Amino acid sequence: MKTIEKSLYQTVLYLQSDPKGKKIVSKILKEKFENLIVTKSEDEAIVYFQKYQNSIELIIADIYISSKHCLHFIKTIRDVSCDIPIILFGELIEYSQLIKAIDLNINGFCEKPIKKDELSKKIDKILKCLDLKKEQRQQDIITFEQSKLNTMVEVMSNIAHHWRQPLNSIGSLMVKLEAKTDEKQLTDEDIYDVIEKTNSIITYLSTIINDFRNCFKATNHSTDVELHELFGAMLSFYIADLSYYDIDIKVHYEEQSLKNIRYSEMLKQVLMVVINNSKEAIITKVNKTSKGLIDINVYAQDGMLYIDIYDNGNGIEDEMFEKIFDPYFTTKFKSQGTGLGLYRAKILVEKHMMGYIDIKNIADGVCCSIVLPLNEIR
Structure with a gap:
């Protein structure tokens, strides 16, 4: 029996300064994501983020890049998106930097040296949350479309009420026309009178449609x-x-x-x-x-x-x-x-x-x- 493999996630952005840990992290990320972007500087990472932000689903970064902490980069990301999950690596992190990282809504932290199982579990937990959010968004779209359809039904119901009396009037004109025809009393004046009144009613019905369309245009x-x-x-x-x-x-x-x-x-x-x-x-x-x-x-x-x-x-x-x-x-x-x-x-x-x-x-x-x-x- 064939097993259906779960499709990979789109893109992960990896900001790293540790050649030793790069191999371990990259291997894990390649197993879970279609695209892996690896960069060694904040400026380069920001450029990649701006270019691929619609497909990036996770960011992993060393908290220290070239002797500087990467919180400026994280703040730049958070100014654009509060939803993209971020995992930081670090060792001997200062308390003040940890507080700043928490304030920037960091989703996970791994101490160095990096442990493969620990990192993999953190990533899997984040990806599970992403799946739930995607399912919820899809459900919201479905329910929203169903609600829009219900709104259309309500609109049609109201149009029916507006049309009922004019249509009854047209019906009455037709009955009178038929009665005069049966009695052989129909004159040209009667015909023109019915045509004029029917055209007037049709114009009114057309106006109703336009008014409703303008009132609730999508x-x-x-x-x-x-x-x-x-x-x-x-x-x-x-x-x-x-x-x-x-x-x-x-x-x-x-x-x-x-x-x-x-x-x-x-x-x-x-x-x-x-x-x-x-x-x-x-x-x-x-x-x-x-x-x-x-x-x-x-x-x-x-x-x-x-x-x-x-x-x-x-x-x-x-x-x-x-x-x-x-x-x-x-x-x-x-x-x-x-x-x-x-x-x-x-x-x-x-x-x-x-x-x-x-x-x-x-x-x-x-x-x-x-x-x-x-x-x-x-």
């Missing part, structure tokens, strides 16, 4: 949009859908919050997730005693922009709060939710927009707070 670029324009587009998007379920939506602004905002496309996607959750909570609420309401307050405070979204739907059970942002966790029935919406919203807000998102129960429903730094607001 882009990774940051764009500047005034907040009142952004929320105006959101209200236009939701008004027909929410009215169908007898839900009112209102937006209140403080004057100082009416700024231009970057990452507007990301914020639209986050708002869409939260508003959809509020809508579902109101629709499924038991013992309704009042009309559904989604109330959005936008204000600035202490250098931050706050967007608080309240609804009078079902609250969230206390034990669910710890998992509310986890992927695939949903408070809905399995047939109604995938558990990816809030997970994706959290990634967009915290990793891309440098803010944070929080959810809490209030007296008659739930409040979702989106907080963004004002330095991202123009």
Whole structure:
């Protein structure tokens, strides 16, 4: 039976000043990496790092190079990337240098003379962590794409609500046209009237498609949009859908919050997730005693922009709060939710927009707070 060998890792950068240890270290690294870059100076190592940083997965360095410690080189690396693992070699390292190395997030240290088994175990431990990170990144990509697909489904659902009445109107025109034809009362004026009204409805339907495309166009670029324009587009998007379920939506602004905002496309996607959750909570609420309401307050405070979204739907059970942002966790029935919406919203807000998102129960429903730094607001 054939065994499938695990593919080698990409590139390792080895900064060395010890000819005796070079042979041992190089042999271990060649067994684990496709490419081994060996250099004897910090300047040369920095040049190689800048050239191959996208493929370098590990850096190994002597802490002393040409009678100088290599912490300047490590700091240069950390200014660019905090993720690349680094292992240092050394002997009789000064306490102050050790503290500096720890502060620079060194992942391992080996005393000289180098022991093959010790070094190999340290490298294997680091590579195992790299594998886990790669798997997590791949899983994040998959769940993110699934969430985007769910967003598209929500968009299509809203388009359906916008199209329903115009399509019914076209249907009514066709019924009248057919009835007059059967009764042999159809005139040229009737035909032109139907054509004119149908063309008007078709133009309206085309406008809806363009509005939706502009509101939720796919882009990774940051764009500047005034907040009142952004929320105006959101209200236009939701008004027909929410009215169908007898839900009112209102937006209140403080004057100082009416700024231009970057990452507007990301914020639209986050708002869409939260508003959809509020809508579902109101629709499924038991013992309704009042009309559904989604109330959005936008204000600035202490250098931050706050967007608080309240609804009078079902609250969230206390034990669910710890998992509310986890992927695939949903408070809905399995047939109604995938558990990816809030997970994706959290990634967009915290990793891309440098803010944070929080959810809490209030007296008659739930409040979702989106907080963004004002330095991202123009």
